[in-house]
Amino acid sequence: MKTDNPDKISELLRKKGEKVTPARMAILEVLSDCSCLLSVAEIYDRLREQNIKMNYSTVYRNLEVLCRNKITEKIAFPDGAKFKLFDEGKHTHHLICKSCHRTEILSYCPFEDVKKIIKSNTNFLPLEHKLEIYGYCEKCQKK
Amino acid sequence: MKTDNPDKISELLRKKGEKVTPARMAILEVLSDCSCLLSVAEIYDRLREQNIKMNYSTVYRNLEVLCRNKITEKIAFPDGAKFKLFDEGKHTHHLICKSCHRTEILSYCPFEDVKKIIKSNTNFLPLEHKLEIYGYCEKCQKK
DNA sequence: CTGGCTGCAAAGACTTTGCAAGGCT
DNA sequence: AGCCTTGCAAAGTCTTTGCAGCCAG
Numbered sequence: 377m378k379t380d381n382p383d384k385i386s387e388l389l390r391k392k393g394e395k396v397t398p399a400r401m402a403i404l405e406v407l408s409d410c411s412c413l414l415s416v417a418e419i420y421d422r423l424r425e426q427n428i429k430m431n432y433s434t435v436y437r438n439l440e441v442l443c444r445n446k447i448t449e450k451i452a453f454p455d456g457a458k459f460k461l462f463d464e465g466k467h468t469h470h471l472i473c474k475s476c477h478r479t480e481i482l483s484y485c486p487f488e489d490v491k492k493i494i495k496s497n498t499n500f501l502p503l504e505h506k507l508e509i510y511g512y513c514e515k516c517q518k519k
Numbered sequence: 520m521k522t523d524n525p526d527k528i529s530e531l532l533r534k535k536g537e538k539v540t541p542a543r544m545a546i547l548e549v550l551s552d553c554s555c556l557l558s559v560a561e562i563y564d565r566l567r568e569q570n571i572k573m574n575y576s577t578v579y580r581n582l583e584v585l586c587r588n589k590i591t592e593k594i595a596f597p598d599g600a601k602f603k604l605f606d607e608g609k610h611t612h613h614l615i616c617k618s619c620h621r622t623e624i625l626s627y628c629p630f631e632d633v634k635k636i637i638k639s640n641t642n643f644l645p646l647e648h649k650l651e652i653y654g655y656c657e658k659c660q661k662k
Numbered sequence: 663c664t665g666g667c668t669g670c671a672a673a674g675a676c677t678t679t680g681c682a683a684g685g686c687t
Numbered sequence: 688a689g690c691c692t693t694g695c696a697a698a699g700t701c702t703t704t705g706c707a708g709c710c711a712g
Contacts, residue, residue: 663712664710664711665710665712666709666711667708667709667710668707668710669707669708670705670706670707671704671705672703672704672706673705674701674702674703674704675701675703676699676700676701676702677698677699677700677701678697678698678699678700679697679698679699680695680696681695681696681697682693682695683692683693684691684692684693684694685690685692685693686689686690686691686692687688687689687690
């Protein structure tokens with residue numbers, strides 16, 4: 377994620393016909409600097425830490441625009457929705473700590489053929505999938 | 520799910536030291552009669568359809584008690600949390616329709632060995648997992 | 663009986679919306 | 688310049704809580 381540079385991101389916005397604003401760039405930078413998924417509140421807090429004062433409604437509205445344009449992605453978790461940069465073509469596989477709720481991204485997918493199995497066994501047409509692994513992260517295991 | 524009878528359910532409650540009340544039995548019956556997962560509003564509506572007038576707060580409070588006792592289970596979805604009877608020892612694998620949001624339960628798990636792979640490749644301790652397949656259900660494919 | 667459960671109403675948390683002012687292209 | 692975006696405040700939605708009365712054990 378860290379490899380995304382601001383120019384690439386701003387071009388993405390322009391291409392989709394959305395304006396490139398400081399607010400959007402700041403939100404994308406926060407998500408880009410983070411290896412885990414962030415809630416709206418966490419994004420808001422990290423912006424403030426960087427002395428970027430942004431209204432909550434602006435954060436919400438921009439995340440809506442970014443998700444609509446598949447630049448970011450909203451994912452539901454037991455403790456609320458979280459956001460990350462959109463993984464083009466990739467699946468959403470996560471490691472979720474049951475203690476601190478930190479959510480890491482698992483870049484590993486062993487399940488491509490599962491869709492085929494479902495297709496042949498049910499009447500459901502599978503398109504995307506999402507795998508979440510719950511357990512304890514390194515830090516919380518030590519406690 | 521349909522096989523669960525009321526006596527079994529009420530004994531489960533008693534065993535956990537929770538009172539067996541009409542409200543709890545009614546909620547459990549709604550979930551038991553359903554092959555998919557239900558939101559709080561859907562549970563409330565189905566109760567009303569059966570002429571059972573129950574306060575929203577009672578639905579919330581009882582779902583909290585039932586989930587705490589692992590009799591029901593709360594699962595986060597993009598369009599909000601949903602509930603189902605707890606699958607003892609089973610995983611949570613779902614087929615979620617991108618059109619009508621109906622959520623079916625998939626009783627098939629090809630991934631038991633995935634945990635082992637994660638254990639050997641990361642510092643995360645995997646305990647439970649959840650797989651969601653998004654696509655179109657039979658009805659919505661026809662539209 | 664007695665403590666937990668229920669309904670009601672109100673508060674709380676999170677998210678969305680309307681409007682005027684400001685900024686991007 | 689024109690339209691989209693922003694901040695602010697207010698409204699909406701979903702969920703939780705306090706309290707008085709009720710019910711299961």
